[in-house]
Amino acid sequence: MYDYLIVGAGLYGAVFAHEAKKRGKRCLVLEKRSHIAGNIYCENVEGIQVHRYGAHIFHTSNKRIWDYVNKFAEFNNYINSPVAVYKDELYNLPFNMNTFSRMWGVRTPAEAKEKIAAQIASLNITEPRNLEEQALSLVGRDVYEKLIKGYTEKQWGRPCTELPAFIIRRLPLRFVYDNNYFNDRYQGIPIGGYTRIVENMLEGIEVRLDTDYFAHREEWNAQAEKIVFTGMVDEYFDFCYGSLQYRTVRFEEEVLDCENYQGNAVVNYTEREVPYTRIIEHKHFEFGKQPKTVISREYSTEWQLGMEPYYPVNDAKNTELFSKYKKLAEQEKKVVFGGRLGDYKYYDMDKVIEAALNTAEAEL
């Protein structure tokens, strides 16, 4: 008998398992993939840490979480500063004075604000009701049309008018010349990759890989007092109310015989006609000097059964459907649901760690 059966060896499951073991609990972790670490899994290719399920930059303003994660890895001083390519134009992200200066030839914050105000004056947006209105009211029509509309519609497969405003508020908007993609106090990439963090968290804990909980759920349930479930909440309930929607990403990876392909870790392609959303050049996350390079093009599509569910689509329809599953989840007294899929939330890593620590404290 185990105290906790933990379904999923991603960040949430690993933090919970670590905390439970520390408090003397017996844990068993099940993972259906053939490796631990969930979506933060990294693989060494040509001496370069490749983020197998998409680029991950750790950032947080929560000192407690920063100190916690630093117990499991040392972080470098990488600062994310993506660039956006629109046709033959190149812009700095996030939206800041470098972007506005390149877009309009303006030099001062007052000039940039004036431009934006003039572009949205006729729209009268008081309370943005969707991503389009939110973006227009923040950065004006030119930036919206060139840097947001095409990218967002490729990424989410839905018109910007049908997406929630909060998605675009993830990005900083500032009227200073500062290309740091995040506003957070702490930022970096773990030296040696993310997998090691999860490896260290799971040290001394029994993990079974290639094991899908649903293949023998009754048998697993019988072996533990409680379950921590970090898979898809709708799958847990056999999709009884229908399927929640997710976006998945196909990564087209190439090893190139050149030292430096694009000069930056992240280059976004914001026009609709380029089929991928961004190209990641992994070595730049670690200031790599290897003779070769590895790049990944990201193609975003709608999730279907059998694919990896990466992004919950937190629009009105899915939020309502999730609230029904949440009610069911609250009735499962033996099960705690957590993580990006269990909570159906667009969580960053720091928020996942925080949620897992809070659950562990409440539970244990």
Ligand code: FAD
């Ligand atoms: P997951 O990592 O998905 O782990 C869940 C695990 O459960 C998986 O390994 C899965 O295989 C397993 N599982 C599911 N069902 C079963 C089952 N039935 N039986 C057994 N095992 C099961 N966050 C940031 O902070 N910064 C970033 O730059 C960033 N970039 C991202 C880029 C992409 C493309 C994506 C998709 C996410 C990004 N994130 C980023 C978010 C980050 O990946 C998540 O916050 C975090 O990894 C979620 O951890 P988790 O444990 O909740 O989920």
Ligand code: UDP
């Ligand atoms: N976004 C955009 N243009 C860009 C980058 C981002 O319009 O060049 C929008 C897009 O809607 C995206 C959202 O901002 O989904 C959040 O971007 P973020 O980089 O946080 O997305 P993630 O890294 O989670 O894919």
